[in-house]
Amino acid sequence: MTAAATTQDPTERDLLDAARAGDPDAFERLIAPCQRPLYAYALRLTGDPHLAEDLCQDALLKGYRAIGGFTGNSALATWLYRILHNTWLDHVKKSGRETYLEDGGDETAEEPPVLAREALVRFQEGLRDGELKERLAEALARLPPAMRDVVVLRDVQGHAYDEIAEITGTAVGTVKSRLARAREQLRRVLTGAAAGLAEAAAAEDVRKR
Amino acid sequence: MDLSCSSVRERLSGHLERALTPPEREAVSRHLAGCPACDAALAETRAVVGALSDLDRVQLPEGFSQRFSARLRAEAAARPALEAAPRAARRPWWAGWFTLTGWPVRGLAGAAAAVLLYFAFYAVAPEMPGGVVTQGARGGATPVNYVGLGGEATVRIWFEAREDVEGVKFTLELPPGVRMVQDGKVVESPSLTWEGSLKAGRNLIPLRVRGVASGQWTVTASVEKDGSRKERSYDLRVDGA
Numbered sequence: 001m002t003a004a005a006t007t008q009d010p011t012e013r014d015l016l017d018a019a020r021a022g023d024p025d026a027f028e029r030l031i032a033p034c035q036r037p038l039y040a041y042a043l044r045l046t047g048d049p050h051l052a053e054d055l056c057q058d059a060l061l062k063g064y065r066a067i068g069g070f071t072g073n074s075a076l077a078t079w080l081y082r083i084l085h086n087t088w089l090d091h092v093k094k095s096g097r098e099t100y101l102e103d104g105g106d107e108t109a110e111e112p113p114v115l116a117r118e119a120l121v122r123f124q125e126g127l128r129d130g131e132l133k134e135r136l137a138e139a140l141a142r143l144p145p146a147m148r149d150v151v152v153l154r155d156v157q158g159h160a161y162d163e164i165a166e167i168t169g170t171a172v173g174t175v176k177s178r179l180a181r182a183r184e185q186l187r188r189v190l191t192g193a194a195a196g197l198a199e200a201a202a203a204e205d206v207r208k209r
Numbered sequence: 210m211d212l213s214c215s216s217v218r219e220r221l222s223g224h225l226e227r228a229l230t231p232p233e234r235e236a237v238s239r240h241l242a243g244c245p246a247c248d249a250a251l252a253e254t255r256a257v258v259g260a261l262s263d264l265d266r267v268q269l270p271e272g273f274s275q276r277f278s279a280r281l282r283a284e285a286a287a288r289p290a291l292e293a294a295p296r297a298a299r300r301p302w303w304a305g306w307f308t309l310t311g312w313p314v315r316g317l318a319g320a321a322a323a324v325l326l327y328f329a330f331y332a333v334a335p336e337m338p339g340g341v342v343t344q345g346a347r348g349g350a351t352p353v354n355y356v357g358l359g360g361e362a363t364v365r366i367w368f369e370a371r372e373d374v375e376g377v378k379f380t381l382e383l384p385p386g387v388r389m390v391q392d393g394k395v396v397e398s399p400s401l402t403w404e405g406s407l408k409a410g411r412n413l414i415p416l417r418v419r420g421v422a423s424g425q426w427t428v429t430a431s432v433e434k435d436g437s438r439k440e441r442s443y444d445l446r447v448d449g450a
Contacts, residue, residue, distance in 0.1 A: 044265075183254055183257060187250065191253055
């Protein structure tokens with residue numbers, strides 16, 4: 001008796017069945033397209049590439065262990081994001097209090113000066129590829145966790161609201177209000193930073209004359 | 210409606226995403242037309258949101274996939290079993306990669322010219338009768354896979370070949386408590402041999418076994434070609450009734 005070998009590309013469903021049975025090769029193939037976006041999520045949450053890699057891979061391993069219980073009711077990627085979200089939250093709790101930017105609350109009180117038109121253009125350019133861009137990443141990493149989470153998922157990565165709700169385990173309404181507060185917070189920090197930079201530049205000019 | 214600045218600020222996000230009701234959108238637009246501060250805030254928010262999307266240009270660090278792959282294999286080796294899905298009625302994904310037909314034969318036809326062969330044996334834990342098994346965390350160094358007395362399991366054996374190769378001899382050595390099942394019937398022999406071929410890359414052979422006597426057993430599979438032989442063992446416990 002001779003057996004003939006033939007090749008056949010597995011479908012995602014077939015890979016899922018195999019992964020559920022513990023097959024690491026099938027699992028690795030299944031999650032391959034998710035690796036980069038999941039890492040990006042972790043990186044924007046933590047601001048730290050090594051920590052992001054650890055959290056991301058920890059989450060993927062948890063996914064490997066738990067995939068027997070994955071029912072397919074949600075997308076696999078969403079399920080993995082949720083695991084990573086929880087893994088990150090555990091890390092935040094364990095690592096003790098970071099200092100967060102304060103949640104703005106009612107803003108009409110301490111409002112930075114309104115940026116004039118040219119200043120607005122400089123602001124936009126600075127955000128795209130100037131010093132403000134770094135300040136943006138820093139400010140993001142210092143938002144309170146719940147706000148940081150939704151900004152990364154919505155504004156950085158572009159997930160739909162109901163997906164974000166599923167990943168974070170909150171209602172869509174809560175996601176939207178957190179997002180609005182987070183965006184406002186970032187706006188204040190960055191316009192403040194822009195004004196600061198402009199002042200420093202002006203002072204430098206004066207000094208040079 | 211006339212909105213205050215603070216009401217407008219609360220609605221800026223919704224306004225940006227065109228998620229406000231028409232009357233709200235109308236009221237916000239009206240306010241913005243007459244309020245430079247809020248108008249600027251909208252433009253600034255739009256700029257910040259736009260810049261945030263640029264932050265998604267992240268690449269995986271070099272070596273990330275390889276490092277993960279290594280961790281995954283280590284995890285798989287230490288804990289080969291997970292909760293197995295209930296037996297699927299459909300064809301498994303590996304079906305067709307290597308098919309065993311008929312009964313195993315002893316002896317081997319003459320081998321062709323020597324071919325480099327790399328063989329890795331990876332066995333996945335069995336399903337309990339009824340379909341689902343959970344890998345128990347045991348105190349010992351090596352987690353053990355188990356099947357109930359009289360229960361059956363599918364053991365999957367990996368072979369990795371550098372190129373297509375024919376005339377490969379596979380041998381399965383079964384302990385007294387474990388027997389192979391083929392076409393629903395127990396195969397009595399404890400030592401089974403097949404001749405087969407491997408495709409370049411990964412080949413996967415599923416083998417159905419049954420626990421026929423309780424105890425802690427070891428199953429050994431080996432692959433041989435032109436005198437080059439590799440073997441691997443797989444622990445299996447059969448739980449007494």
